[in-house]
Amino acid sequence: MQKKFEQILMPVATKLGNNVVLRSLRDGFLIITPLIIVTSIFLLLANFPIPGWESFWTGILGEGWTSWFSAVSNSVFSFTGILSCMAIGYAYGKNRGLEAIHSAVVALISFLILTPTTVEVGKQTTSAVGLTYVGPNGIFLGIFIAIFSVEIYRFAVKRHWTIKMPDGVPPAVSQSFDALIPSAMVIVAFFLVRIAFTLSPFDTAYNFIYSMLQAPLKHVGNSLPSVLLYNFLASLLWCFGINGPTITNSVWSPIFFVLTQDNLKAFQNHLPLPHIYTQPFIDIFTTYGGGGSTLSLLIVMFAICKSKRIRELGKLAILPGIFGINEPIIFGLPVVLNPIIAIPFIVVPVLNTLISGIVFTIGWVPYTNGVLLPWTTPPIISGWLATGSWTGSVLQLFEIVLGIIIYYPFVKMLDKQYLGDEQAAAEADLEIDFSEV
Amino acid sequence: MKAIIILDQIQSGLGGKERADTPLGGKKLAMGSAETIDKALAKVDGSIMATFYCGTAYYADNPTLVQDKFAKMATKMGADVVIAGPTYDYPEFSRMAMAIAAHIQDTTDIPVLVASASEKNADALSEFQDRLAIVKMPKKGGTGLSDGIANLATGCQIVTQGGDLATFKSEFCYHS
Numbered sequence: 296m297q298k299k300f301e302q303i304l305m306p307v308a309t310k311l312g313n314n315v316v317l318r319s320l321r322d323g324f325l326i327i328t329p330l331i332i333v334t335s336i337f338l339l340l341a342n343f344p345i346p347g348w349e350s351f352w353t354g355i356l357g358e359g360w361t362s363w364f365s366a367v368s369n370s371v372f373s374f375t376g377i378l379s380c381m382a383i384g385y386a387y388g389k390n391r392g393l394e395a396i397h398s399a400v401v402a403l404i405s406f407l408i409l410t411p412t413t414v415e416v417g418k419q420t421t422s423a424v425g426l427t428y429v430g431p432n433g434i435f436l437g438i439f440i441a442i443f444s445v446e447i448y449r450f451a452v453k454r455h456w457t458i459k460m461p462d463g464v465p466p467a468v469s470q471s472f473d474a475l476i477p478s479a480m481v482i483v484a485f486f487l488v489r490i491a492f493t494l495s496p497f498d499t500a501y502n503f504i505y506s507m508l509q510a511p512l513k514h515v516g517n518s519l520p521s522v523l524l525y526n527f528l529a530s531l532l533w534c535f536g537i538n539g540p541t542i543t544n545s546v547w548s549p550i551f552f553v554l555t556q557d558n559l560k561a562f563q564n565h566l567p568l569p570h571i572y573t574q575p576f577i578d579i580f581t582t583y584g585g586g587g588s589t590l591s592l593l594i595v596m597f598a599i600c601k602s603k604r605i606r607e608l609g610k611l612a613i614l615p616g617i618f619g620i621n622e623p624i625i626f627g628l629p630v631v632l633n634p635i636i637a638i639p640f641i642v643v644p645v646l647n648t649l650i651s652g653i654v655f656t657i658g659w660v661p662y663t664n665g666v667l668l669p670w671t672t673p674p675i676i677s678g679w680l681a682t683g684s685w686t687g688s689v690l691q692l693f694e695i696v697l698g699i700i701i702y703y704p705f706v707k708m709l710d711k712q713y714l715g716d717e718q719a720a721a722e723a724d725l726e727i728d729f730s731e732v
Numbered sequence: 733m734k735a736i737i738i739l740d741q742i743q744s745g746l747g748g749k750e751r752a753d754t755p756l757g758g759k760k761l762a763m764g765s766a767e768t769i770d771k772a773l774a775k776v777d778g779s780i781m782a783t784f785y786c787g788t789a790y791y792a793d794n795p796t797l798v799q800d801k802f803a804k805m806a807t808k809m810g811a812d813v814v815i816a817g818p819t820y821d822y823p824e825f826s827r828m829a830m831a832i833a834a835h836i837q838d839t840t841d842i843p844v845l846v847a848s849a850s851e852k853n854a855d856a857l858s859e860f861q862d863r864l865a866i867v868k869m870p871k872k873g874g875t876g877l878s879d880g881i882a883n884l885a886t887g888c889q890i891v892t893q894g895g896d897l898a899t900f901k902s903e904f905c906y907h908s
Contacts, residue, residue, distance in 0.1 A: 308875050312874075533873075535877065536878070604745065608746075612748065615748050620748065622742060623745070624745075626742055627742060628764070629765045631765070632771075632881075720759070720760070720761060723760070727757065727760060727809075729756060729757070729801045729805060731805075732801055732804035732808055
């Protein structure tokens with residue numbers, strides 16, 4: 296059974312894990328993730344989920360103090376489309392063996408070529424770039440532009456369509472001339488693309504990608520079956536020793552990223568939050584203590600098991616586990632290639648996803664505000680901060696307890712086996728005394 | 733075939749990076765991730781007779797002591813083969829495993845196999861790959877772990893039964 300699963304899963308996982316485009320998307324989003332986390336904290340400080348927070352600080356700092364904070368959060372949230380394009384261009388160029396910074400700049404310029412530069416205000420047309428085009432709605436367009444612009448650039452570089460400078464010319468100058476013809480090719484290509492879209496019923500590349508791709512994909516991704524599949528595959532792959540989220544994020548991260556940014560923008564503008572299945576939903580309401588929701592497993596190990604080996608490991612790993620670090624038990628219990636633990640390791644996150652999805656849909660817990668908390672934020676606190684409601688913490692607590700109940704019989708099986716080993720060890724004195732040698 | 737396995741504190745189930753100061757020790761059973769290796773060895777008529785463990789920071793402070801104690805104890809216990817790892821892409825553990833393996837190979841008659849990933853281990857591999865049989869393993873969370881472990885078990889069988897190690901090394905181990 297395990298062998299069969301491996302035969303089916305491994306080639307797919309390897310292909311996805313090694314796909315240079317998917318890898319670059321993941322790497323590109325990782326470049327801007329720290330910026331989102333930091334600016335999210337500014338957004339959270341301006342909108343802290345305590346009644347009277349804003350009026351309290353208005354009394355001290357004066358009217359308009361929140362705009363100080365929103366200026367910081369806007370610097371990222373209103374420009375995620377263009378930032379994604381640049382970051383993915385950088386990552387894709389690097390993964391394709393090009394000068395990463397040249398790739399990033401080429402992607403940025405291509406994005407700007409396709410971006411409308413006039414805004415209609417009443418009957419007047421003003422020269423300006425609308426934030427609609429460069430923000431969350433422009434993320435998918437940014438992805439396409441990054442990949443295609445760098446690919447055109449690479450096409451020229453690979454064929455050595457460059458201007459060679461004589462020896463003795465400083466490397467910086469020489470590199471700049473190297474980039475001349477490839478950059479010109481990219482610019483001409485996007486110049487033509489812009490004209491083509493102007494002549495089409497879509498008018499802009501933005502309208503085309505948003506209506507034909509981003510909106511439909513967002514719709515498909517923003518569904519319970521989609522996130523159930525995401526968590527099922529992520530956990531299943533871990534059981535075979537493969538870092539599941541690395542593979543599944545290759546496919547889902549652009550969708551989760553867009554959905555999260557939509558919620559962030561809405562939260563910032565005090566509008567109703569549009570989506571349930573955001574990145575914080577996945578991170579905060581489906582697994583606790585890392586992949587497989589191993590915080591529940593650790594509590595069983597620590598509090599209920601009798602085997603010294605399991606209890607000791609539980610005791611050592613519980614503190615890192617609270618902060619989302621589960622490496623010690625993934626390899627130390629082990630979870631990897633352990634058919635007994637594989638069952639709850641897959642079932643618990645999937646069940647948590649199902650329950651959270653239903654609870655959020657019913658409206659018992661408010662939607663996540665899109666704030667990306669540091670991944671080490673412990674449960675209970677994260678549930679409250681992500682939703683602004685204590686019900687978020689209650690849901691987390693309920694799912695941790697449910698996880699304990701599900702993990703219990705499986706861990707007890709291991710416990711019994713290890714206890715037997717330990718009793719035999721006590722009789723046979725299995726401790727090795729290195730002072731003898 | 734009776735094997736001794738050498739692991740760090742994470743792989744032997746004694747904690748995370750914060751427990752890198754774990755002193756050397758051992759138990760006459762398969763600890764932590766050695767359970768998985770034990771199951772693979774069972775398919776080739778082998779088993780883990782003992783796990784030797786040592787924290788990576790403790791080893792860094794006492795390399796000669798650890799190498800010497802592990803080599804002498806493996807001889808005293810009469811192991812047929814010593815396995816160091818899998819070390820994945822943990823650079824400290826990988827270097828520790830390779831250095832201990834080299835010492836055991838140089839000072840005892842016991843055959844040694846190391847299991848390691850190439851990622852983050854380029855320097856250690858270039859130093860040890862021609863002296864040791866270092867079986868290819870994926871990095872932490874990478875694909876191909878089952879196959880790597882099965883290859884490691886096959887390697888143990890070959891070295892203990894005097895099989896064709898050269899072909900095995902060229903196919904499943906790192907080499908220059």
